[in-house]
Amino acid sequence: MGRARRGSDAAEPRHPKICASCGRTMEYRARWAANWDAVKYCSDACRRRGVTPIDRELEASIRQTLASRAASSSMCPSEAAKAVGGEEWRELMEPARRAARRLVAAGEVEITQGGRVVDPSTAKGPIRIRRSPASGATMEA
Structure with missing residues (x-):
């Protein structure tokens, strides 16, 4: 038996986004939970590169x-x-x-x-x- 999830982990899955730099699809990751709506880049390299x-x-x-x-x-x-x-x-x-x-x-x-x-x-x-x-x-x- 598994535990019930609490908090933001129990929320509906977040929609995928497109990286503003490389154009690849980014899937929601727990490490981005606090600011998923503000995430623009899939990686540090894309963040540094930008457009x-x-x-x-x-x-x-x-x-x-x-x-x-x-x-x-x-x-x-x-x-x-x-x-x-x-x-x-x-x-x-x-x-x-x-x-x-x-x-x-x-x-x-x-x-x-x-x-x-x-x-x-x-x-x-x-x-x-x-x-x-x-x-x-x-x-x-």
Whole structure:
């Protein structure tokens, strides 16, 4: 037999959140119980990194690239990294993936693998980015 839970642990499960920096889903954890509503980042690394002007440039680049293509087209995150980083684009690959995850959380895009929509929090390997059907036919930068 187990004990009955008391206090905040007995409350309804808290809704998951999206990390403001990396765009991954954060599940409720007991250590965040006192301030779950104020939690914005999934880790100390994301808290330190935050969202930089380069991150916003990558988001804008994704929006612009998709807006210039047919509604059914997709793009690789490397296209945004190359547009923003030039010769140093490889360093921007993970930031470009983070930007795509944040845009998924905003409902603007979907992340796919093999033509199928995947969970951006768990996707491993090459991904493609395409407009979300819910975002409408046009995207603005």
